[in-house]
Amino acid sequence: MSWFTRALTRYKYHVIAAAAGSSLHLFNHTCCHQDSILKYDEFSLEQTTMLVKKVLKTPPNPFIRFTAHCKEKKDLHQFEFIADAAEQALPAVVSIDVKQRQNYVFEVQGSGSGFIVDKRGYIITNEHVITGCKGVTVVLGDGRKIPGTVVAVDSLTDLALVKVETDLDLPEIRMGDDSKLRPGQWVVAIGNSLHFPNTVTAGIVSNTARSISDNDMLRHQAPKVGTSKYVQTDAAINPGSSGGPLVNLAGEVIAVNTIGVLGNASGMAFSIPVSEVKRFLKEFSEGQQHSSSISKxxxxxxxxxxxxxxxxxxxxxxxxxxxxxxxxxxxxxxxxxxxxxxxxxxxxxxxxxxxxxxxxxxxxxxxxxxxxxxxxxxxxxxxxxxxxxxxxxxxxxxx
The missing domain is CATH 2.30.42.10 (PDZ domain)
Known part of the structure; x- marks a missing residue:
């Protein structure tokens, strides 16, 4: 018996050492030492033999070995929380193609992302995505294209509102609460990354209220630096992802993907808190866009x-x-x-x-x-x- 097996036994774990490699399978069942004899409360010799045989038939990859012991597929579903969050939000995420008239010809100049906040056709994106555009085309997740119109812009926070006219039953994303965010919390970023629609990346919240307006490196790299406090994350945000949602594990948007830091600062990106989006939408709905910071x-x-x-x-x-x-x-x-x-x-x-x-x-x-x-x-x-x-x-x- 190896020192590792003896140590685990000493700490009251039932250990079954498989002959396949040096892998160990631990079963959290109490064992007690009485008169120098180990007595196992729940495992009969027959059950133990069956488990050892199962281990010996299992491939050496630790993850495959782990999954092989799951009785049903639903046992693994609890580990697919990233996929679950993305599945909740993806239907409401769109790509935004912008056009600018040059020499009397429409030429596509770039693209970004957005997400539907109202089934009547209202879509949130970044202001820098639509700045200077003469035409906006919204591309739904299934590839259908709908002409859009910029109806409001908040230049201070780099937010814009696009409206599409359609009879389609548009899905709308659910709003979260950024005040409940904590550093280390899992988040999922979705967008039209590098012209690849419906790109999903994941990471954690690095900081919940980062001020970046005075950062020289970001000022040079970012197309626009707004005035809000940003949610910092290590989820990948690439060109084209701007305007897409950053969602929590419930699939609720908690921020708007805005700035992905390029170069040597990989694993660093910034998103506008959803509280700014809520304020922006409230002012627009109340018709205050001409008396507040919202304008074109x-x-x-x-x-x-x-x-x-x-x-x-x-x-x-x-x-x-x-x-x-x-x-x-x-x-x-x-x-x-x-x-x-x-x-x-x-x-x-x-x-x-x-x-x-x-x-x-x-x-x-x-x-x-x-x-x-x-x-x-x-x-x-x-x-x-x-x-x-x-x-x-x-x-x-x-x-």
Whole structure:
């Protein structure tokens, strides 16, 4: 008897050592030691002999050996939770082909993903999927194609709503609750990955509320970085997956696949929480798209900016380039030539602290205030080294 078998016996497990290789099959039945004799409560010699014969006939692959002991196929079904989750969500997942008119000819420029949130034909996707498009075609999971129309866009969170007109009985996805997410939780991503429809990948939640708007690497790689907190996952999100659902094991969407990090940072992707989708849909249904951040137009001042961090603030204080009373704001790196900010003489080194009557502490604050202006002039208050606190009126431009 090997040391391993003796050790397991000592810890009160019934051990049957198979002759096939060194594999061991453990059966969790109590055995007791009395007068130096092992007495087995439930296993007769006949039952034990039958089990050993079964083991010897089983192939050496441990997974095959494991499945061979399952009495019925339903015993394995409990391990197919990824497939079960995908099966629940797949009928409501669509591909989105976008077209742009060039030289008076329609040319397909790209594709993305989306999912049906209302059987009347409303589909959620990313704004960057449909930006600049002149035509949208929604491709259902069975390959049927339906023309679509962009009916609303939220540029701050990179969400868009597409509407299709059809008499088909469209399936709609079930909404989950991202507030209940935990790091380490299993999730499934579905989308039109690299033009392969209905691609399913799986992973775990790495972080439930990741802010990435100030990450230089993501800002260069991502087509658009919104303002929301993202769900970080290691499920594969490739080009074309944007706009597809990230679902939990109940098949409920808990986020919108948005950014897959390329290059050396494999196993890292970001999705917009479903709470943002619910807010977006609520504002649209209440007809607030003209008085909130939801619109078909994005506005910009034409600035290159970064959120002022405490470390940056301390450095600028030491250099005498920031008022001691300031510890937050938005630092201006540059302004695009002929942009509204350029004509308003905003310059490198300025620190923006307010838009109209709204304090600005982060890039997100500034973007939100500019978008909510609806293109109307805004009063920008900022600090300039050697000049102090200043303000100027700027009219945002469409971007």
């Amino acid at each position: 137009v994005t506005y910009s001042l034409g600035l290159r900016i970064i959120t002022l961090t405490p470390g940056m603030a301390n450095f600028l204080h030491q250099q005498g380039k920031l008022d001691p009373s300031l510890s937050s704001g938005v630092f201006v790196f540059d302004s695009a030539k002929n942009s509204p900010a350029y004509h308003a003489n905003l310059d490198k080194g300025d620190v923006i602290i307010a838009i109209d009557n709204h304090e600005v502490h982060t890039k997100d604050d500034l973007s939100r205030a500019v978008q909510q202006s609806g293109g109307n002039p805004v009063r920008v208050t900022f600090f300039r080294p050697d000049r102090g606190f200043l303000f100027t009126n700027i009219t945002p431009e469409k971007s």
